[in-house]
Amino acid sequence: MSTAENFVARVRGGFTGATSGAVSIAAHALGGGGTPTQSAVALLIATTLAVGVVAAGTRLPLAGVLVAGQVLGHLVLSFDAGHAHIPGPAMIAGHAAATAVAALLVAAAERGCRIAIAALRRVAPKPFTPLPVRVAAPAPSFRPPVLRGLLRSAGIVPRGPPVTV
Template sequence: MNSRTDGVARTRGMFVGSASGAVSIAAHGLGGGVAVPSEQAVVLLLAGSAVVGAITASARTVGHPLLFLGAVLAAGQGIGHLTLTLASDHGHGLHLTPQMLAAHAAATVVGAMLIRAAERALLGVITSVLRIVVAVLSAPPVPDVRRWTPTVVRRLDPTIGWITRSAGGTRGPPALSR
């Protein structure tokens, strides 16, 4: 893989991992679960989302990237739902309510389409701009070294010397006679 493909894959993994966690919390709350999960549930959800993102970033998608994204998002949301259900203090069991299932399905479809659109349209531009910005910011500063150049001193016009010699020299105090 080249660096652009690696960057797109890492960004895809980041998007999938963060979307899985965020949608899991939202769909869990919309489906009748606890709106604000406990600290333990959030920590486990972050760990699960990071694992899903890392697996997505390392997987190669040769054909049908939209289906791959949908499958990975669905798996990530399933892991998120399971994590929130097991780690939360409420007990609605592992069953999915129709509202929760609809929220997960809609989020999977919309999320896959948005991530794919971001990959195709924006990531090439964003990667190019970021590459330029990083190159400019990481370039070593150019020292401001000014070279010494000799300054030409202007000489007096020689006609002034002719005028003073023709007048008998320079004028001075009168000489004393004896």
């Protein structure tokens, strides 16, 4: 998977998890469930993270992942409030509408993310590639013996590795 597709998958997972949690809290509040406790919110965050990871890591249908996230979130908040119940037709219709809208919004966010990445690739400079370096001319192999004697008498002794190396 390329870096761009990995980023788009993370956007899909983040939006799917966040949408599942937000719809669960909104449905709980509209259903008269009251304010959830800290433990319920912590469990709901863990549930929405799991939904986001599933949405980012697989190519399951987005609507199915959203429905599963809403059901799990609703169960977490219902058990916290102590009123597990069978949802009525109005609640199922509300969740279905929320799923459809959320699926459209997440798909639009994925498409927008791909468009933005493509635009950035066109505008951003190419990665730096260094120019080829020319090799310096080899050192002359012939040195007259007169120069060597003059250098030694002046106290200048070459300190390089032996020629055989």
